[in-house]
Amino acid sequence: MTRMTPSEAFVETMAANGVTTIFGIMGSAFMDAMDIFAPAGITMIPVVHEQGAAHMADGYSRVSGKHGVCIGQNGPGISNCVTGIAAAYWAHSPVVVVTPESGTMGMGLGGFQEANQLPMFQEFTKYQGHVNNPKRMAEFAGRCFDRAMSEMGPTQLNIPRDYFYGDIECEIPQPQRLDRGAGGDNSLKAAADILAQAKNPVIISGGGVVMADGLEACQALAERLGGPVVNSYLHNDSFPASHPQWCGPLGYQGSKAAMKLISKADVIVALGTRLGPFGTLPQYGIEYWPGDAKIIQIDADHKMLGLVKKISVGICGDAKASATALLSLISDRTLACDANRDQRMEEMKAEKDAWERELNEWTHEMDAFSLDMIEEQKSEPGNWLHPRQVLRELEKAMPKDVMVSTDIGNINSVANSYLRFERPRSFFAAMSWGNCGYAFPTMIGAKIAAPDRPGISYAGDGAWGMSMSETMTCVRHNIPVTAVVFHNRQWGAEKKNQVDFYSRRFVAGDLDNQSFAGIGRAMGAEGMTVDNLEDVGPALEKAIDMQMNEGKTTVLEIMCSRELGDPFRRDALSKPVRYLEKYKDYV
Secondary structure, three states: OEEEOHHHHHHHHHHHOOOOEEEEOOOHHHHHHHOOOHHHOOEEEEOOOHHHHHHHHHHHHHHHOOOEEEEOOOOHHHHOOHHHHHHHHHOOOOEEEEEEEOOOOOOOOOOOOOOOHHHHHHHHOOEEEEOOOHHHHHHHHHHHHHHHHHOOOOEEEEEEHHHHOOOEEEOOOOOOOOOOOOOOHHHHHHHHHHHHHOOOEEEEEOHHHHHOOOHHHHHHHHHHHOOOEEEOOOOOOOOOOOOOOEEEEOOOOOOHHHHHHHOOOOEEEEEOOOOOHHHOOOEOOEOOOOOOOEEEEEEOOHHHOOOOOOOOEEEEOOHHHHHHHHHHHHOOOOOHHHHHHHHHHHHHHHHHHHHHHHHHHOOOOOOHHHHHHHHHHOOOOOOOEOHHHHHHHHHHHOOOOOEEEEOOOHHHHHHHHOOOOOOOOOEEEOHHHOOOOOHHHHHHHHHHHOOOOOEEEEEEHHHHHHHHHHHHHHHHOOOOOEEEEEEOOEOHHHHHHHHHHOOOOOOOOEOOOOOHHHHHHHOOOEEEEEOOHHHHHHHHHHHHHHHHHHOOOEEEEEEEOOOOOOOOOHHHOOOOOOOOHHHOOOO
16 A cells, blocks of 8 residues: 555556556646656647547557547536547447546536536446545546456546545556456357358458457468358458458448358358447348358357347357367368368359459449439539549558548448458447547547558548548647548438438538648648549558658548449438428428
């Protein structure tokens, strides 16, 4: 037991957990602790908006595998973090959001910046630690850091602002980390028996594979089975794209090759994935989920097993350890799939080659609205580029060790077909939360965690408007990132719904934008506008060169046409019905 102040106990507990970076905006509520961040080896990155701080903590965590930490002033500063923490929750990121609260003697009196801060985060945290006595500061802080790792998600440390002060004696708790095993012997044996009989097994490699650093284990199991490996939705970095058994991502705007191949599976190994509903819905008119396949689901959270899809065997275990254990159980057995290995490899190659040819030829959308937009743009000033052609050129120019974050929106969703990676912890999306303004601040956090890797964010012009102010964070604190902005002057994802369901009655969908490259330059970054297809790849390469060799952030504004890909929520909409006379024509 050592004599210290609660502020010292808080900071020492962060240091014990290896915290070196914290994102937020300074505030009086935690200034006593902030005053001693530096001697503890902790750097605070001041942001423009607290939502950005939470996203940066998320990106930092997803690249490093360590805690991401964010903080803000009690009340409005803390409420600004909610959206970012929700995104981290659905990404399973171990983010700790520190929420200084109004002082205990004023709570309930309606004082300045007073709010009940625990309910705000209740739905989006795995654990909430409320410091109810200054003497328990280190205890609750340590528990929040431990639970974020063990529960694989955000936790909240709520501290009344007067509890940073005082004179206490305490012991700084040492971090406790779970040693996750491979799963139960019975479930592993049952899974091995099913795999031994499988003639056409397919592996879905999910985010749990990335989190467990299990790509090599997944690859070894895949090579023994000789079958396709598909990425779960928005986890394109969960298997190396250069591997002959990689077939691309499932889900919205994913790979047709992956979908066609999994549709023929008799056994599916869902490795480190909850099989979320949005990642298994029909796409391109393909009902690809095989109704009769046996499913072996492996997840570190037992509550996910069988939650979305009916399964044959559920294994609660670490994706890496489980894959290794399964391989050990089947390595010396004769497998039914051994007999047709060559045939399946040929089929994989054929489907992948066909999909690549289709992507090469799919230069623009062919629905009536897109054809109208292509014709209309001929009368407009400027040279508007087709989004798919742009995405293909960006893909070709990507560095091998690149990190990419994508925002929500139409062009960003189409990008799912074009983003391929060779190493884990390379692809970051807002997952099931699907919030705008996600990609850029998340990539800032990722870049801080991995400064030696090129970092690129994708955003449409609508989403970019929510996050572009963090360009100043990059410039102020020398955090070089390349921001690709698809400028098509509309809220594309929602506008597509108005095309398909509301007879092109466009309400609130158009955007009249200024030059984003010009705004970037005004904020101290580099700015480039591209309106010729042959310039897309060289512009990205130049921006990456400036990022890695000159430490410069670049806003790369690409002028895109208004054509639109498949709708985002076809499953959630239906043709309108009107009964009142004044609305009779609105069908």
